[in-house]
Amino acid sequence: MHDVVIVGSGPGGLATALAVRDRAPGARIALIEAGHAHRRRPCPVDNGRTCKGCGGMCNVISGFGGCMHYGDGVKLSLYPSGRRLGELLGEDRAQALSERAFAALTDRLGDRPVLRGQEIPGRMEVSFGRRGMQIRPYPVATIGEGTLSSIIDDLYEDLAADVDVLVDHDVVEVTGTGTGWTVVVRDRRGRTTDLDAWSVVLATGRRGLTSTQDLMERNGVRMHEPAPSVGVRFEMRSSLLREVGLGHPDLKVSRTGDGRKTKSFCFCGGGNGGRIKYTNYQTAFGLPIITLDGHETLDRAPAADRELAGNFGLMCQLPPAGQARDSSFQEHLFAKYRQISDGHPVVETLRSFVARTPESRQWPELAAAIPFEPSVRDLRTGPVHELLTEEQHSAIVTGFRELMEPIMDVAGEEPDITRLLDEVLVLGLEVEFLWNRVELSEHAETNVRGLYVVGDAAGYAQGIIQAMMLGFAAGEHIAVDRVAAPAVALA
Ligand SMILES: Cc1cc2nc3c(=O)[nH]c(=O)nc-3n(C[C@H](O)[C@H](O)[C@H](O)COP(=O)(O)OP(=O)(O)OC[C@H]3O[C@@H](n4cnc5c(N)ncnc54)[C@H](O)[C@@H]3O)c2cc1C
Structure with missing residues (x-):
């Protein structure tokens, strides 16, 4: 016993x-x-x-x-x-x-x-605050x-x-x-x-x-029932996320606009950037589904000729609509993902994502064209934007622009996301908060x-x-x- x-x-x-x-x-x-x-x-x-x-x-x-x-x-957020x-x-x-x-x-x-994050560096607080964004302070250790x-x-x-x-x-x-x-x-x-x-x-x-x-x-x-979140992960040059990641390693910012709440999730910036992770749910949802996550790195060796990557997720909260084990819930969240890529992660440029147009290049060509070393190779190009409804897509595009402006400002770059259209990757699908x-x-x-x-x-x-x-x-x-x-x- x-x-x-x-x-x-x-x-x-x-x-x-x-x-x-x-x-x-x-x-x-x-x-x-x-x-x-x-x-x-x-x-x-x-x-x-x-x-x-x-x-x-x-x-x-x-x-x-x-x-x-x-x-x-890992980040330990207290x-x-x-x-x-x-x-x-x-x-x-x-x-x-x-x-x-x-x-x-x-x-x-x-x-x-x-521990960082309990006091937000002045420049960061001002830059986010000027755009109406409050950063939630709490202590975070990066391991x-x-x-x-x-x-x-x-x-x-x-x-x-x-x-x-x-x-x-x-x-x-x-x-x-x-x-x-x-x-x-x-x-x-x-x-x-x-x-x-x-x-x-x-x-x-x-x-x-x-x-x-x-x-x-x-x-x-x-x-x-849970109120799940669905979204995408943005991968970019680690230098863009470095200063903000050092200021608050687990930066969380949320906004409500057009009746939808979006929030940044699992920020992987800091001195060494971060890596995108695949989490394979196997048969938990009937047929296999691989969703995205991320982790901050400290020990990665720099790439030979390009910058390392950093990433963060941007999620859209959905109203409760059943439990993760219900087939209607799974259909609602994953039907399009299965249709587009069999539940396997897909990627497109920020330009295609924003314009909701197909990415014309195959992944090897796109991977070679960006100014950083992508953290995963197991990808195919596809219409990531189609994984989201028009409302979700519009909320995430707006949320991304509003979040990137202060991030670029703090990084010492001109806060204009049109400069990023061909160099930021958008990957899907990420889902969180699925538990009852x-x-x-x-x-x-x-x-x-x-x-x-x-x-x-x-x-x-x-x-x-x-x-x-x-x-x-x-x-x-x-x-x-x-x-x-x-x-x-x-x-
Ligand atoms: C890629 C990734 C990166 C993350 N990074 C961070 C981070 O940096 N900071 C942070 O705070 N959080 C992070 N998270 C979230 C965090 O890891 C989880 O919230 C946390 O691990 C939850 O702990 P848990 O013990 O509830 O479950 P889990 O860590 O999920 O562990 C559950 C364990 O139960 C086992 N199990 C399940 N069913 C059975 C069964 N029937 N019989 C026996 N064993 C079973 C599983 O195999 C698993 O090992 C990350 C998550 C992921 C996926």
Whole structure:
């Protein structure tokens, strides 16, 4: 009998395991991960090759570390980033949990990383402010690729000493027994094993998006439909994004115009730019879909004759319209993407995107014509603009112009985006905020006692620190209330 089975070893699952282990030494904890061990997570796209799905397990979003992909860099954005968690956890507690999450990752390093973003450099504030844009200040640390790898190595060594860490094992069912839970785990060969536990924590993130919603529904968990966002990613010379990225590494600016809200998302600028990432949702939406993301880099070697690339996403918020597992929802979001490119990322120039005209060149020709080294090679040209409705497209074009003007100004360039029409790439499709919002207590427990949901899967906030905040909240509660007298607590 385990005290707790944690499903998923991303930041949310790792924080839960740390909290239970530290607060209740000797507790029996199982951490089950469908993906591979952290050192066995290469992404072909990162190495200039094609995404073929890695045998049904996307190494970017699955494996020990979850979406903290071994070999990538990350930004750690502290509370008040993820403000909705303050409403759930209380302001002071959210602040304390955010600091605890940051310490759990960075105390493993010799030196604490520098935090930026809580005070916006004057020139930046003026330039954005003059155009009516407020930058949300909060502390952000940028962790380079090598440093994140050493953190993940250390987390593994630390936890594996006290926790049953099982990689390459998929949790396929969780059933209540009245006083506890039975968790059915399937290995790579399809053999299943039952684990019994007093408590279960679902920390299944992206890979578990639709399967976890099904599982929660079967267990009577109360949840609400998401308000998803759809958008594109802009890739450009890293020098354009450098100053702003150093001023606020996780720049988030939103605007509401024409009744639509657009927001910048996952800014990858700074001294070394950033890389576009492919996240392969495999069969979570029926047929395979690859969506875009990004990560900031610190360690990339400069390209031989061109600048490195930087990127950011620009998203358009949609009204709630069902759940990610509903076929109508998937049709709404992905039908055009499937039609245009079979759910594979496509690219066009900013000029084609703005004018809504087809890009005439094939990708190798376009890739050779731009003034920076594109961060991915596995692309084809296509009508990215057609992935968006006319209203979404118009909101994103306006949002891009308004955001680029102060960015160019701060970079010391003439703030005129017509100069960028042939040198900025627009890539699609990016979708975010797809998780149902689960009704949770302040301990991340669902309405079904002993069943907790943390991290992205809870639907409150995306982000590494934010996933860990909920993980610590759940882990503390399990350690204090459930490990000592589990049957009494759950009866
Ligand atoms: C490319 C990329 C870059 C990002 N960069 C940043 C960044 O710089 N800063 C930031 O704050 N956020 C970033 N994010 C977002 C952030 O990584 C996530 O919000 C965070 O990792 C969520 O943590 P989680 O524990 O909820 O889930 P995840 O990190 O998604 O981990 C979930 C884990 O559960 C496993 N799993 C799922 N289902 C099962 C199952 N049935 N059985 C067993 N295991 C299962 C998965 O394989 C996975 O390993 C990025 C995301 C991506 C995709």
